[in-house]
Amino acid sequence: MGSLLLPKLLVVDFRNEKLHPGSSSWGSTCNDIRLALENHGCFIALYDGVSSELEESVFQAADELFDLPTEIKMKNIVQKPYHGYVGQIPFVPLHEGLGIDYATELEDVQNFTNLMWPKGNPSFSEASMLFSRAVAKLEHMVIRLLFESYGVEKHSESHINSTTYLLRYLKYRAPEMNETTMAFPSHTDKSFLTILHQNQVSGLEIRSRDDEWISVEFPASSFVVMAGDACKAWSNNRVLSPNHKVTLDRKGKEARYTIALFSFLSKMVKVPDEFVDDEHPLQFKPFNHLDLLKFYDSETGRKSQNILQDFCGV
Numbered sequence: 001m002g003s004l005l006l007p008k009l010l011v012v013d014f015r016n017e018k019l020h021p022g023s024s025s026w027g028s029t030c031n032d033i034r035l036a037l038e039n040h041g042c043f044i045a046l047y048d049g050v051s052s053e054l055e056e057s058v059f060q061a062a063d064e065l066f067d068l069p070t071e072i073k074m075k076n077i078v079q080k081p082y083h084g085y086v087g088q089i090p091f092v093p094l095h096e097g098l099g100i101d102y103a104t105e106l107e108d109v110q111n112f113t114n115l116m117w118p119k120g121n122p123s124f125s126e127a128s129m130l131f132s133r134a135v136a137k138l139e140h141m142v143i144r145l146l147f148e149s150y151g152v153e154k155h156s157e158s159h160i161n162s163t164t165y166l167l168r169y170l171k172y173r174a175p176e177m178n179e180t181t182m183a184f185p186s187h188t189d190k191s192f193l194t195i196l197h198q199n200q201v202s203g204l205e206i207r208s209r210d211d212e213w214i215s216v217e218f219p220a221s222s223f224v225v226m227a228g229d230a231c232k233a234w235s236n237n238r239v240l241s242p243n244h245k246v247t248l249d250r251k252g253k254e255a256r257y258t259i260a261l262f263s264f265l266s267k268m269v270k271v272p273d274e275f276v277d278d279e280h281p282l283q284f285k286p287f288n289h290l291d292l293l294k295f296y297d298s299e300t301g302r303k304s305q306n307i308l309q310d311f312c313g314v
């Protein structure tokens with residue numbers, strides 16, 4: 001059995017490399033993943049491509065990063081919107097985040113590390129890059145499964161070859177008495193896919209198609225795979241890019257850490273011809289992925305209630 005349907009979110013077992021094209025569970029998992037992404041916009045992946053040692057190193061790396069003085073962290077300035085340092089925001093007081101663009105590339109990771117630690121921090125670079133590469137492998141597998149499920153597998157290799165990865169270290173400190181428990185406001189991701197890994201502190205909630213908020217409990221060594229707006233557009237509106245938010249427990253004492261890998265396309269995001277017919281007219285024009293982020297960063301984009309429709313709707 002490759003997957004089982006829990007009452008709320010689908011859990012897919014990617015462990016032991018059991019799941020590969022041609023394996024007995026591949027076909028059924030294709031189907032399950034498509035349904036999960038269409039119905040909830042996300043599922044939980046059990047994945048052992050990140051060893052327990054690497055997991056420990058990456059959370060250690062997160063601790064070291066957030067312990068740096070704010071003025072150092074603020075040097076994480078990236079031209080692309082929402083890629084660099086976020087923090088010190090009065091209405092989101094619990095949250096802080098930093099981002100490494102092209103996180104599967106050694107040189108880009110080292111540049112980030114040298115900015116934060118001018119004397120170097122090789123263990124930080126190594127943990128960040130190995131984690132990004134391992135999670136990117138999971139992303140590739142999800143892309144292959146999803147594309148095959150829609151019968152567009154011929155596009156999966158060129159898609160994977162045009163994907164870049166943003167690694168974000170995210171921290172939510174425990175709320176103090178009388179402080180808000182809203183740690184990250186409701187939003188949809190602008191990525192193609194997002195893969196989240198958290199420490200032992202839960203808090204992620206996802207809004208289902210029928211507007212029910214689902215609290216996500218990640219089992220140990222699990223990852224949440226979530227569709228972003230670019231995937232929704234690519235699928236001609238079949239996949240849901242769910243609204244989600246982070247709410248912390250008022251009584252919680254520990255900080256929540258999330259390590260998130262966001263995938264972006266360096267080629268145009270375009271609905272495959274296979275998705276368009278008389279019953280399913282084209283809903284979105286092809287677009288440059290970075291332009292979607294820029295639009296979201298504009299006043300019109302931020303106010304939009306339906307960002308894809310307003311940005312690239314036919």
Ligand SMILES: O=C(O)CCC(=O)C(=O)O
Nearest residue numbers: 170189196204246258260
């Ligand atoms: O911390 C989390 O679980 C969610 C983070 C998130 O939604 C984001 O960074 O876009």
Ligand SMILES: [Fe+2]
Nearest residue numbers: 187188189244
């Ligand atoms: Fe998000």
